Amino acid sequence: MTQATGSKAPAIDHSVQILDLLTASAYPLTLSEICEATGISPASGHRIINAMLSHQLIARDPARKKAYCIGSKIFQISSSIYSKQSLIAFFHPIAEILKNEIHKTIFLSIPVGDQAVVVSKVESSLSQAWNIFTGQTIPLQQSAAGKAILAMQSGHFRDNLTHNLQCSHTELTELQDDLQRAQRLGYAVSHGETDSEISCIAAPVLNLRNEPVAAISAAISGAHLNPQDARDYSKKLIQAARQLSARIV
Template sequence: MSHEKTKAPAIDHGVRILDVLATSAYAMTLSEICEATGISPATGHRVVNALLKHQLVAKDPGRKKAYCIGSRVFQISSTIYNKQSLVPLFYPIAEILKNEIHKSIFLCIPIGSQVVVVSKVDASSSDSIDVFIGKTMAMHASAAGKAILSMRPQSSWKSYFIDEFVQAPGEEQHRELVDSLERARRLGYAISSSSDQESTGCIATPVLNMRNEPIAAISAVIHRGVMKAEDARSYSKFLVQAARQLSARVT
């Protein structure tokens, strides 16, 4: 994960430690944590103790002087997940869609300038697609994000570009992004391919509330590599129908 420094170094260190513990296959000692994060032992000791007090980190009983993710992280995650009222509505629709197109189906929601995968229905246990619950992507770099962004007022696109890019996108890049959003708005679905989503071709359709505002997107990974226009068209009718069904159930 990217770790840009802020003006609150203690929080920066805490986030880095949590990221390392979350991705580790085993509990880690303080020296291992510091080596993995580049944090000094003295600072690491202070931050880990603070995280312990807040139950964001816990001592692992299976390994002496080792730490793992704490119970409060799971409590927070569970609370956020349970607030996603779309998830139980998504499952039966996704099951039908999975059987129609024989692809894994994902539900993504917008969080700030990014989209997060909050639920999925796998087509088969043999799928080796690197899309998991919690995966986070920039809106303009994912099919789901572009589907959501395309249905927002066009006046908001410019502010998104300003907020998302450290430097304003070049004229050609800006035009390409606007064209892709206009195309998605017109067709009712967006696509992404190898250039912007880890060598996978994805298609997504927006889920709208009663005010016609985008609140989520249903997405499917079609294949590795570039998404061809004919492939997108053949799958789009199934995803558009599924998104309409889910939108109809939103209160």
């Protein structure tokens, strides 16, 4: 198994490695199997396993002696997060209509920190299968959904994010131009965010305080989406985003 990128908190790195491993495994794993797969020393593994057990992040599996599986706390956290995303239920009927209007696969993404996370999608039978999947994370500044969200964020938020980006002055200027354009037009476009042959277009979903809580996007074949096509797609996309915004209390 690939080692996680090291940080200044190796115990947390190792905990995440263990959770990733148990999530991917088809059966519960013993301490020795976990340590062998992750490269964590048995002594460290034993301490981390005991700590994770105490927090219910993992659990002893009754079907296999001295083996561990994902714990109840993970499901509790997941359920809590999912319950807060009630807009997913509202998204599907709106996305079904949009899909039939523009014949493209439709995605719903939400901002989590500095990432846009795909939380749902409605696939079109006429659209190609894209390398965009539920659970995928893309930096806000690199995706159409992320740019649509960023464009509606406060200037303070955008300044903080761009300050921490490791990019050239030219790239930063291009990003700022993209965000200003997205704010003015009500939609954002990106090219090659997951594949060099895919363009994406997205419109923000806003709450009652006019804050961005999500974005609806569509994947379109082609390395570059020309301005006229973008305008044509944007009309239906913005309408769908407004309909979803109206559902948010």
